[in-house]
Amino acid sequence: MIPRILSAGVLATLTTAALAAHEPRDENAPPEPTYKVECAEGATSATQCKVDKETYVGWREYKANCQVCHGGGGMGSTFAPNLQERFNKEGVDWPRFYYVIEHGYTGQMGAMPPWDKNKRVMKMRANLYRYLKARADGKLPLGRPGRMK
Numbered sequence: 001m002i003p004r005i006l007s008a009g010v011l012a013t014l015t016t017a018a019l020a021a022h023e024p025r026d027e028n029a030p031p032e033p034t035y036k037v038e039c040a041e042g043a044t045s046a047t048q049c050k051v052d053k054e055t056y057v058g059w060r061e062y063k064a065n066c067q068v069c070h071g072g073g074g075m076g077s078t079f080a081p082n083l084q085e086r087f088n089k090e091g092v093d094w095p096r097f098y099y100v101i102e103h104g105y106t107g108q109m110g111a112m113p114p115w116d117k118n119k120r121v122m123k124m125r126a127n128l129y130r131y132l133k134a135r136a137d138g139k140l141p142l143g144r145p146g147r148m149k
């Protein structure tokens with residue numbers, strides 16, 4: 001009996017730790033947006049690629065609103081993180097992205113202010129995610145992508 005109680009306790013601790021790595025998040029976020037990217041073989045610039053309209057708009061809005069801190073293509077700067085790493089190593093997924101854009105995020109690197117007063121950025125959350133997810137998945141090189149018809 002005692003070992004069973006103990007293992008339940010360990011399990012609960014592990015579960016809490018695993019969840020904490022992905023917080024904060026909005027469990028009521030809409031379904032995860034998807035992107036389409038087609039690149040020429042061995043493409044080294046996004047100009048050799050075509051993306052769907054939503055992802056293209058995401059690139060444009062990223063450049064207008066986020067690049068000043070997060071650098072070209074989300075590669076990071078001295079004061080804001082590389083977003084590919086946040087997606088791939090820190091477990092930033094769609095429900096978390098959806099949440100942190102609205103509420104902002106403070107971590108070890110600094111503070112990102114909330115975007116809730118910026119109607120345009122709030123409306124563009126899905127498109128921003130499409131672009132950044134394509135970058136994080138290694139599907140889209142740096143630069144201005146072409147647009148699918």
Ligand code: HEC
Binds near residue numbers: 062083
């Ligand atoms: C004023 C500078 C600034 C701007 C502009 C900015 N960010 Fe950030 N962002 C930050 C900083 C700083 C952090 C990291 C805080 C930390 O972890 O210490 C961050 C973190 C993030 C994270 C990771 C949060 C997490 O959960 O780890 C995401 C995703 C993000 N930003 C997306 C965006 C998007 C999309 C835009 C454009 C709409 C944007 N940021 C614009 C400064 C900025």
